[in-house]
Amino acid sequence: MKIDLHVHTTVSSPCSLIDPERLIERAREAGLDAVCVTEHDEIKGAEVTRELGLKQGFPVFRGVEVFTDMGDMLVYGLYEDAPGWKVPFERLLERCREAGAAIVPAHSCRVTGELERIHGEERVAWLLDRVTALETHNGGCTPQGNAAAQDLARRFGLPGTGGSDAHHEFQVGRCYTVFEDDIESEVDLVAALRGGRYEGVYMWEPVDR
Numbered sequence: 652m653k654i655d656l657h658v659h660t661t662v663s664s665p666c667s668l669i670d671p672e673r674l675i676e677r678a679r680e681a682g683l684d685a686v687c688v689t690e691h692d693e694i695k696g697a698e699v700t701r702e703l704g705l706k707q708g709f710p711v712f713r714g715v716e717v718f719t720d721m722g723d724m725l726v727y728g729l730y731e732d733a734p735g736w737k738v739p740f741e742r743l744l745e746r747c748r749e750a751g752a753a754i755v756p757a758h759s760c761r762v763t764g765e766l767e768r769i770h771g772e773e774r775v776a777w778l779l780d781r782v783t784a785l786e787t788h789n790g791g792c793t794p795q796g797n798a799a800a801q802d803l804a805r806r807f808g809l810p811g812t813g814g815s816d817a818h819h820e821f822q823v824g825r826c827y828t829v830f831e832d833d834i835e836s837e838v839d840l841v842a843a844l845r846g847g848r849y850e851g852v853y854m855w856e857p858v859d860r
């Protein structure tokens with residue numbers, strides 16, 4: 652199954668130009684089986700798009716992209732607003748453990764090596780021991796940045812997800828996750844993320860020069 656695990660809509664992300672209606676149309680055109688809406692810190696856009704998806708027979712799952720003191724974290728299985736802005740990672744972790752939600756650091760190597768440079772190797776190792784996967788294919792990152800994330804995931808034995816991070820219609824599905832499992836619900840999605848039988852991919856191979 653092909654699922655774009657990282658998209659933004661106009662409902663809760665002022666930085667996005669994609670309205671929910673068009674998101675669903677574009678996801679279908681891109682050949683995706685489902686999308687997961689992950690607005691910045693707010694759940695409303697995911698709720699609205701999910702409702703629309705139910706009416707139109709296209710699976711839309713809810714996630715949220717939480718800005719923490721250790722960068723942006725994609726959260727799956729938490730159906731509420733972020734517990735604060737630039738929230739300490741520990742606080743998000745606590746809330747996600749209560750809710751049974753999975754945390755996946757977004758575009759962790761947008762600038763190669765940034766995580767380790769900012770937080771130090773020990774703290775990064777601590778972080779990566781507490782997350783479910785790493786976003787290794789982010790549609791807004793350079794191929795080099797994604798390659799660095801893939802390297803980090805390999806070093807820590809983490810599976811990699813793919814998401815377009817689309818803020819414009821044409822970007823929907825430019826990266827996505829291929830799951831071996833069938834995913835029909837949000838519960839399935841969180842279980843599959845923990846299962847690790849998936850990989851992040853590019854819609855097309857990156858041009859590397």
Ligand SMILES: [Zn+2]
Pocket residue numbers: 659664666667691818
């Ligand atoms: Zn944004």
Ligand SMILES: [Zn+2]
Pocket residue numbers: 657659716757816
């Ligand atoms: Zn994003």
